[in-house]
Amino acid sequence: MATEEHSVAKAEEFKVLANEAFKDRKFSHAIDLYTQAIELNSQSAVYFANRAFAHLRLEEYGSAILDATKAIEVDPKYSKGYYRRGAAHLGLGKFKEALKDFQQVKKMCPNDPDATKKLKECEKAVMKLKFEEAIAVPGSVKRPIAESIDFRSIDVEPQYSGARIEGDVITLDFVKKMMDDFKKQQCLHKRYAFQIVLQTKEMLQALPSLVDITVPNGKHFTVCGDVHGQFYDLMNIFELNGLPSEENPYLFNGDFVDRGSFSLEVILTLFAFKCMSPSAIYLARGNHESKSMNKIYGFEGEVRSKLNETFVELFAEVFCCLPLAHVINEKVFVVHGGLFSVDGVKLSEIRSINRFCEPPEEGLMCELLWSDPQPLPGRGPSKRGVGLSFGADVTKRFLKGNNLDLVVRSHEVKDEGYEIEHDGKLITVFSAPNYCDQMGNKGAFIRFEAPDLKPNIITFASVVSISRISKSANIILCIPHPDVKPMAYANNFLRMFS
Numbered sequence: 001m002a003t004e005e006h007s008v009a010k011a012e013e014f015k016v017l018a019n020e021a022f023k024d025r026k027f028s029h030a031i032d033l034y035t036q037a038i039e040l041n042s043q044s045a046v047y048f049a050n051r052a053f054a055h056l057r058l059e060e061y062g063s064a065i066l067d068a069t070k071a072i073e074v075d076p077k078y079s080k081g082y083y084r085r086g087a088a089h090l091g092l093g094k095f096k097e098a099l100k101d102f103q104q105v106k107k108m109c110p111n112d113p114d115a116t117k118k119l120k121e122c123e124k125a126v127m128k129l130k131f132e133e134a135i136a137v138p139g140s141v142k143r144p145i146a147e148s149i150d151f152r153s154i155d156v157e158p159q160y161s162g163a164r165i166e167g168d169v170i171t172l173d174f175v176k177k178m179m180d181d182f183k184k185q186q187c188l189h190k191r192y193a194f195q196i197v198l199q200t201k202e203m204l205q206a207l208p209s210l211v212d213i214t215v216p217n218g219k220h221f222t223v224c225g226d227v228h229g230q231f232y233d234l235m236n237i238f239e240l241n242g243l244p245s246e247e248n249p250y251l252f253n254g255d256f257v258d259r260g261s262f263s264l265e266v267i268l269t270l271f272a273f274k275c276m277s278p279s280a281i282y283l284a285r286g287n288h289e290s291k292s293m294n295k296i297y298g299f300e301g302e303v304r305s306k307l308n309e310t311f312v313e314l315f316a317e318v319f320c321c322l323p324l325a326h327v328i329n330e331k332v333f334v335v336h337g338g339l340f341s342v343d344g345v346k347l348s349e350i351r352s353i354n355r356f357c358e359p360p361e362e363g364l365m366c367e368l369l370w371s372d373p374q375p376l377p378g379r380g381p382s383k384r385g386v387g388l389s390f391g392a393d394v395t396k397r398f399l400k401g402n403n404l405d406l407v408v409r410s411h412e413v414k415d416e417g418y419e420i421e422h423d424g425k426l427i428t429v430f431s432a433p434n435y436c437d438q439m440g441n442k443g444a445f446i447r448f449e450a451p452d453l454k455p456n457i458i459t460f461a462s463v464v465s466i467s468r469i470s471k472s473a474n475i476i477l478c479i480p481h482p483d484v485k486p487m488a489y490a491n492n493f494l495r496m497f498s
Contacts, residue, residue, distance in 0.1 A: 011040035015047060022054055025440060030054045045075035052084040055383070056091065058413075062385030064088035079108045079115075086122070092385050093292040095125045125491065145313040146201055151194035165192050170199070170275040172243075178272060182231060182265040185482060187306060193268060197314055200271040203278055204321035210351035211323045212330070213251070213282060215450040222250045223334055223446045225410030225418075225429040226286065229260025229298070232481035233433055233443060233462055234269065240460065241445065244273045244280040251326055253410045253429070254286020254336030254369070258297035259436055261488040262481070264306050267315070285322035286336040286411065287369040287386075290359050301489035320356050324368050331405045331453055338371030338409055339390045339398050340364060341379060347402050361386065372412060373421050373428070392422035399425060406455070408446065417444030417459040427455060433462035436486040 018033035034051035041047070052067035068085035071078055086101030102119045109115045156164070163177035178188055215221045222241055227234050242248045252270055257263035273281045287293060294300040294316070303311045325335040327347065339345075345364065353365050360366050370387030374380055377391040395407055407426045412419075413435045419428045433443035447456045462481075 007040040011037040011044065011047070014040070015044075015050070018050065018054075022050070022057075025057075025438060027054045027057045031058075043074055045071040045078040045081055048074065049078065049080045049084050052081075052088065056084065056087055059091065060383040061088040061091040062381065063383040064091075065385060077108065079105050082108070083115075086118075088385070090122070091296070093296055095122065095129050098122055099126050144317055145310060146198055146317055149194055149198060149310070149314070151191050151198065154191040154194065156189055156191055160189055162186055162188060163192065164189075165195055168195075168199075170196065170272055172276060175269070175272045175276055179235065179269055182262070182269070183235065188268060190307060190311075193307060193311065194314075196268055196271050196275055197311070197318055199275045201314075201318045201321055203274060204283070204318065204323070205356070207321075207323050208351045209324045209353040209355045210347055211282060211326045213249075213326055213328045215249075215329055215448065215453075217451045218449075220248075220447050220449045221328060222248070223408055223429060223448070224250060224252050224431040225444070226255035226413075226432050227252065227260075227266055228255055228288070228432045228435065229257055229263030229266055229302075229486075230432045230435075230462075230481070231260070231262035231265040231269070233431070234266055236460065236462075237431065237443075237445060241447070241458070244277070246277055246279050249280050249282070251282040251284065251328075251334060253334055253408070254284045254322075255288045255410065256283075256286070257299040258288040258293055259486050259490075260432070261298065261302065261484045261486055263299045263302055271318075282326055283322055284326060284334065284336055285319065285324055285355070285369065287359065289319035289322055291316050292358070296491045298487055298490035301491070305489055320358065322355075324353060324355050324365060325350055327404070328448060329450060329453060330403070332408060332448065333399070333402070333404050333406070334408045335368050336409060337367065337369045337387060337411045338373060339394055339407070340367050340371070341388050343394070343397055344401060345398065370411075373409075373426055375421070392425065395422040395425050405453070408455075413439055413441050414444075415441050417442035418446070418457050427457070429457070433460060438486075 014033050014037035018030045018037065021030040021033055031051055031054045034047055034054065037047045048067045048071035052064040052071065055064035055067060065085055065088045068081050068088060071081035082101040082104045086098045086105065089098035089101065099122045102122045105115045106119045162181045163174050165174055181188065213221065224237060244250045256267050256270060270281060270283060274283060288297065300312050303315060325333065327333055350364065355365060359369055367387050370382065370384060372382065372389050373395070374389035374391055377393045379391065379394060380389040382388050399405065399407065408429060409426065410429055412428055412430060414428055414430050417430055417433065427446065429444050429446050431443045431445055433441060435441055442459045442461050444457055444459045447458065
């Protein structure tokens with residue numbers, strides 16, 4: 001009895017420490033501490049619900065659903081279990097499942113104004129979804145929106161003072177002027193925005209799903225991870241590493257948009273450089289280059305606010321044209337998410353994937369966009385609820401089977417902006433420092449030099465008053481962005497949980 005009481009008391013101590021770690025935004029550490037509390041006392045619904053909340057903060061929605069469900073099993077009357085599970089379903093865009101949980105919360109807490117508000121917002125989201133499904137035109141018969149746009153017929157008002165494209169050629173001078181305008185929070189005229197996006201679509205749709213990149217001996221190549229609408233951090237990358245050019249090429253490895261409130265500025269900048277010089281910049285699809293994610297996490301709302309509904313449809317079409325992976329000098333495999341649920345996948349299979357669609361919920365394309373590495377060997381369920389987790393043995397077999405040396409992927413925020421895993425065979429790179437203005441992480445990018453392609457990882461931080469370089473630590477600190485909060489254009493309901 002005394003031992004049991006001691007375990008319960010010790011579990012409470014771990015919970016208190018976990019709560020403090022959560023307040024300090026050390027969510028991974030909080031999860032570890034809640035886990036220790038659960039190991040000592042598995043009959044506390046609070047511990048599971050709190051760990052679910054930490055998983056939510058790390059966008060590990062699959063793990064959050066499992067923990068919230070466990071909290072409900074331990075105590076079916078604990079409303080926060082349903083609340084957390086509803087929030088996790090929402091993060092995955094599963095509005096109907098979320099609605100069921102919030103209906104239960106309302107039933108259990110009928111006089112709670114917060115529960116009432118969230119239920120109403122969820123009901124609105126489900127009604128909107130049903131309406132969109134009812135009026136949707138089958139993809140096989142729907143004419144692409146790009147075919148209906150004639151940007152040349154759009155007049156530019158005399159009073160417009162922003163960047164202009166002269167003729168059909170997008171020049172470096174135009175891109176520089178456009179970026180300067182964006183820094184001042186000035187908009188690009190719709191005519192030129194249409195021109196950039198349409199020209200980019202034409203280039204991207206001609207590419208295979210796996211693109212081969214050749215870096216000549218003595219030359220370098222830079223790989224960036226998620227940017228997530230953090231335009232001013234993108235500008236810092238260019239300030240520190242140079243603008244994209246044939247002599248200074250980049251690969252941006254997906255998740256250009258969502259979360260950050262300058263996603264339109266980011267995507268137009270990257271697309272403009274692609275139009276200016278196709279070999280200066282390569283672009284890969286991430287899991288956030290999709291309708292379902294854009295609807296929830298802000299890009300759709302931002303485009304609708306800054307441009308119009310036509311652009312919402314156009315960007316969705318262009319995102320379906322983005323390649324899924326790249327190989328540098330036949331040695332470095334670069335993909336947004338990760339590897340596969342089966343062994344033996346060859347590069348030729350990736351190259352032949354029909355990517356011109358919204359990402360499916362399973363299969364090679366889904367796994368390329370969603371999967372994550374894990375420390376244990378073999379494969380496991382995804383902490384996100386989509387894709388899978390894969391171990392070092394899976395990585396090594398894939399590399400050996402395709403005569404490759406290294407996997408570079410993104411998709412996960414890392415405290416240092418990067419992480420080297422799987423015995424040095426896999427690197428995660430994430431280029432959005434202080435993600436969502438709250439995570440406190442550094443950003444990073446990787447420079448490869450041919451012929452050896454040894455990765456040189458450069459890290460940088462966000463939100464300081466001046467730019468400076470700490471050469472000894474190889475850390476670059478950068479300037480802040482304007483006071484516009486992340487998720488400013490996100491789904492109203494989701495913002496309640498951010």
